[in-house]
Amino acid sequence: MLMRQLFDQQSHTYTYLLADQQQAVLIDPVRDKLADYLQLLHELALELVMALDTHTHADHITALGALRDQTGCRTGFGQQSGSACASFTFTDQQALTFGTQQLIALHTPGHTDDSYCFYWAGDAQHTGRLFTGDTLLIRGTGRTDFQAGDAKQQWLSLQRLLQLPGATQVLPGHDYRGWTRSTLAEEQAHNPRLQVADATAYAALMSQLKLSNPKLMDIAVPANRACGQQ
C-alpha cells in the first residue's frame, strides 16, 4: 500500500496518489501537474484505475479528463455535480475499489453541494485516512458562499466526519501555510471553526468572512464541469 501527497504551489492544492497491488487512484489531480503524475505512475509501475475529484473546484483546473485520455483510467465525480463527461458518478456510502482496498465516498455538502470526502479505513498497521477536500481543512473549513454552498449543511457534514475515530488522519484538499496533515481529534480540539455551539452559530461565523472570489473561478468552474477539457 502506498500513499503520496503532492502539492500544487499555484493553487495550494494537495493531490493524493494511493495504490495497492499496483492499482492506483488519484484524488484531486491538477491539470498543470499532469506530466508529474504520469512520471510517478510510470516510475512506480502503477496502473491508474481511477481519478476522482472531491467536488467541482473553483481554484484550479482538474486533470481528470487529461488523465483519462492518457491512461484510460475511469474518472469519477459526485452524483450532485451533474457531470456529463465523467466515466461514472458516485453517491453517499459508495465503495470505490483499487487493489484489495476501498475508499468510501461520504457526501459532505456545504462548501459546494457536490462535496465529498473519501474515507480509507485503517488496519492493524495504519490508522484510517480521510481525504477531506475543502470540507475540513487544517484549522479551517472551506468557504460556503458560492456553488450552492451552505454553511448549515457544512456544519452537519463536519459533525458527521467527527463521528469517525479521532486518530483518523485528516488529509485536506488545500493548505495555505504548509501544514500537510492533522487528525480528527486534533481538529476537534483546535480548529476554531469547530468550537462554535451549533449550525446557527457556525453559519453566522461563515457569513462574516467576506472573501473575494478565487482568481480562476470564472475559468475553472466551467472547465471542470467539462472534466478540465474546455
Add this chain to the structure above:
Amino acid sequence: MLMRQLFDQQSHTYTYLLADQQQAVLIDPVRDKLADYLQLLHELALELVMALDTHTHADHITALGALRDQTGCRTGFGQQSGSACASFTFTDQQALTFGTQQLIALHTPGHTDDSYCFYWAGDAQHTGRLFTGDTLLIRGTGRTDFQAGDAKQQWLSLQRLLQLPGATQVLPGHDYRGWTRSTLAEEQAHNPRLQVADATAYAALMSQLKLSNPKLMDIAVPANRACGQQ
C-alpha cells in the same frame, strides 16, 4: 510517535516535527515560521527538546536561536559547522534521543562540508525514515558548488545512504515541484543523479549545472552561523 512535514513556500524548505512520549524534535526549522511551530507544539502538548539543522543553510534563516529563546530547547549543528552559538554539536554516528526514540546523525558531506542526514530506524509498525537535508533530494541532489561543497564527497555520501534498507522513506530538505517523499529504492532506480557510473562521472555532471547563487545566500549564511539571530 508522531511525524509532521511542514513546508515553507518562500524557500521550498521542508521542516520536520518528530515526537515520542511528548518530547519533540524539529529538523530544519525556518525563522519565518516560528509562530506556526510554537502553535503546533502547544496544541499537541509537546515539549521541544531539540532543534537541529542538517547543515548551514544558504536559502533561508534558521529558527534554531529563536526556538531556544522561546522554548528552552537545545539546538544542534554538525561539528563541522564551527557553530559557536549552538547548544551542542553532533558528529557522525551520534545518537540524538527524544522520548524512547533516537535519530542517528550521519555525516554526509558534499552539498556543504557540514551536511548531515538523520536516520530514524523503523520498527514493526514503521519503515525507517531518513531526513536527507540537501544531500539527497527527490529525483535530485543538492548542489555542490559553494560552502566547501564537493561533488566527489557527495557521491560517496550518497553511496553510503544507499546502504540503508531500500524501503527507507526519503524525507528531503526541499522540493521544488511539490513532491513530499520518496524511498531509497525509488531514488536508486529513478534519480538521474544516481544513474552515473562513479564519483568522477558524478562530479562531471555536477560541474555542468552552472546554477546562480541562492537569492538570500549573502544574508542567510552569516545569519545561520549566528543561529538565525544576526
